[in-house]
Amino acid sequence: MGLNQFRAAEPRRRFFSVVCLSVLLLAPFFDAGQSRAEPEDIPGEVISADSPDAVKYGKLRDLIETSLEAETRNLSQLKDQLQSLEKFDKAILTEVNAYEIQFSTHSNLIHLPQVQVKELEKAWNMHSEALKNISTRMEDIRTALEEVVRQQEFSAEQYELNVRQLESVKTELPANPLTEKLVSNMEALIRQLGDKRDILEKKRAIYDHALNSVTAIHQKLTDFLPKFEQALRDKKKEALFTRKKNTAQPFLFNQIDDEIVSTFRQVDAVLVREYKTMARRIGEKGYFPVATFLALIAAVFFLMRKLRNYLLALDEHHHIGEQYPWRHLTLHLLCKSLPLTGLMLFMRLYGHIRDLYAPLPVFQLLCYLLFFWLLSQWAIDFLKLWREKGAPKMPVLLMRRLRILLQVIRYFGLCIVLSHWLIGDSLFLLWLRMAFETTLLIWCVRFWKAFWRPETWQPAGKMPRKGGRMNLFTGLSYTIAVGGMILEAVGFGVFARYWYVSWGITAVSLLWACLTFYLLREWGRKFKAASAATTKGETPATAPLQWFSLHICWLLWIETLFLSLGFAWHLEKPDFIANYVRFLKKPLPTEGLDLSLWSVTWAVIFLLMTQSASRLWRKILLEKLPAGSIDRGLKNSIIIISVYLMWIIGILIALGSIGVDTKSLTVAFGALGIGLGFGLRNIFDNFFSGLILLFERPIQVGDVIEVNNIWGEVKNINVRSTLIQTYDNASLIIPNSDLISRQVTNWSFKDIRIRRNIFVGVAYGTDAELVRQTLMDAAENVEIALKYPKPDVLFTDFGNSALTFRLRVWTDVDSCLAVETGIRFEIDRLFREKNITIPFPQRDLHIRSAVPPPSPGPEEGEV
Secondary structure (H helix, E strand, C coil), X not given: CCHHHHHCCHHHHHHHHHHHHHHHHCHHXXXXXXXXXXXXXXXXXCCCCCCHHHHHXXXXXXXXXXXXXXXXXXXXXXXXXXXXXXXXXXXXXXXXXXXXXXXXXXXXXXXXXXXXXXXXXXXXXHHHHXXXXXXXXXXXXXXXXXXXXXXXXXXXXXXXXXXXXXXXXXXXXXXCHHHHHHHHHHHHHHHHHHHHHHXXXXXXXXXXXXXXXXXXXXXXXXXXXXXXXXXXXXXXXXXXXXCCCCCCHHHCHHHHHHHHHHHHHHHHHHHHHHHHHHHHHHHHHCCHHHHHHHHHHHHHHHHHHHHHXXXXXXXXXXXXXXXXXXXXXXXXXXXXXXXXXXXXXXXXXXXXXXXXXXXXXXXXXXXXXXXXXXXXXXXXXXXXXXXXXXXXXXXXXXHHHHHHHHHXXXXXXXHHHHHHHHHCCCHHHHHHHHXXXXXXXXXXXXXXXXXXXXXXXXXXXXXXXXXXXXXXXXHHHHHHHHHHHHHHHCCCHHHHHHHHHHHHHHHHHHXXXXXXXXXXXXXXXXXHHHXXXXXXXXXXXXXXXXXXXXXXXXXXXXXXXXXXXXXXXXXXXXXXXXXXXXXXXXXXXXXXXXXXHHHHHHHHHHHHHHHHHHHHHHHHHHHHCCCXXXXXXXXXXXXXXXXXXXXXXXXXXXXXXXXXXXXXXXXXXXXXXXXXXXXXXXXXXXXXXXXXXXXXXXXXXXXXXXXXXXXEEEEEECCCEEEEEECCCCEEEEEHHHHHHCCCEECCCCCCEEEEEEEEEECCCCCHHHHHHHHHHHHHHCCCCCCCCCCEEEEEEECCCCEEEEEEEEEEHHHXXXXXHHHHHHHHHHHHHCCCCCCCCCCCCCCCCCCCCCCCCCCCCCX
């Protein structure tokens, strides 16, 4: 009897529990000094027929009899279960002994120097399967043991309850035949409960012993698993770099017949073994899992085809090929292999979930074949799309030979993988590998010979120049082909197989890396072009999210490239992901910091998220805060301060991801502040001056200010400096400290209205009242001048050559120059009409005539 048969008795135990609880609930019906027997069994002088005590007594008697019958049946079942459980205990011990023998065999196997990798892999599969079965068995036994413990607890409560009830009946009921019968039944029920308690105790002991045995072997196998995996890895490395001595064996053609016969025998034995394994698996699990698996495969294949058709229709509808050629090429390449990709991923996921690799090696083989077919299909589809989508032209001869190479690699690779699984490292497999290597070398010679012939490129275009990348490709192809042949010839057959597989995965990885690189670069250029084409340099509403997505994609591209190349050349490809994660999380030699590539990556992601969030927040505030509801300068202050706070939080989170806590930040900032206070005093001065400008807001974005006799509009207040755009469209970058410590004229601080003065002089003798009225008319004739406050005229002075007047007119900051110019034009026109003269400056020039000195006369004595 198994564990499932033990659980079948659960409904009967529940019924018995209900009966016992009913007895407990009817205990209050006992009244001191009264009998509970039926009226016909008790003399009339003791209890009458219609007495309530007689009715209660009869119910108690019926309950006790029913409980006794139920416990009798339950006790019989428990005895049968105990006998079956003893057999089950022996079966468990036999199973544990078998696992012990298997453990000893595997422990000795990993220390044998001549053991093959295939034998170790088979033993590791058996070990994993045994560990899984033991875990399942341990959970079943633990569940059954918990059930037995609950039965023991309930049985103990029943036993104590019936013992107390029996004492109550003996002391409270009068002595009569009916009471004696009731006491006898209750004593029998108590004896049965005692027997049940003893049987449950034995069952618990058996389960404890079985659980201890299974737990011990489970712990032993679990502890041995890392050693087993390490031994398997070491054996694979050893086989990879171990040279076979008899390298001339493939050329012994007299052994062909024997080798063929041996190969067919091995294939037949493997196929029969795998058939029996699958039949046994189906016999254990039934046909329903097989039908479910096939139905899921059909559903995945159908969904992938639907998704492919949808993506192709979306590409055609939006004309992606015209605007995004690389995205169009990548999408079509992915769509062509989408059903196969979905099928391969489903099988890998299903195999991991159901753990089918160890018990069904054929399932793992099928996954390998699908993966290899998918890699080759990507390369073949890329060649087709490369020629169809207007890519750089290549001669038809070279394209045909590239397709031939891919077909050769595909079918030779499938044959090699299948032969290795069927017959292992045999002479036939060695012949097959050498045939592939010879074919590959011949292809390289013929391809590059045709490549460098000028007539090959005449229909397609200009032949590439020798040198540079072409020499690299030529040397690399010969290195791959000749390198594999040399490794095979000197006896490193396993390393030659690893050589070709790694280069194949590398080629496919670089293919997708190049496609995604050009796709991301195309996306980045389109994004920059769209941002530059918008008005006033503003970006679209989704620009911050696009910017963040673009940078995250570049980060993922770098990580995926290293991941794929590492996977290509890693010795243990199934364990590569776990090893790669451990490598990323390995701490760098830095004291006090949890610095690793993983933490640095997350820090970069947090900073990118902060940058994107700050841009998006700035965009939301600019769009959601209406222009008239809040002052422009206040809006800008709110935006900048909130962005500063977001950056502070983002930097703290990024520092926390690399292990920098608040205490170390306090100490670091304290020491750093002292040093920066001396070395970068001006920068900190400008930074805090910028904060003062944002909070106090003496100067806001949009204000018109005058600095050093230069007028300009404040465009942006940054951390270190303020950007001012002059009316000559020049940009002034002024440090914030200069705006705080020096005199600055803000023409639009509280009110955008300003008063402008226009001075004019007229000739002496002109009617002053006429001049005043003319100036007022000139101010009123200019429409953009403000009518309130009203303009006025002041007679300021009697000049040297003119009477000086000053016209004061009000306008706004944006129109001040236009108003002054318009008024001056109007004054000139009105003065000409009214013959009012604006005199030139008068200067008096006095010329004094000088008397020449007398000429000297003749000297005495001259004639």
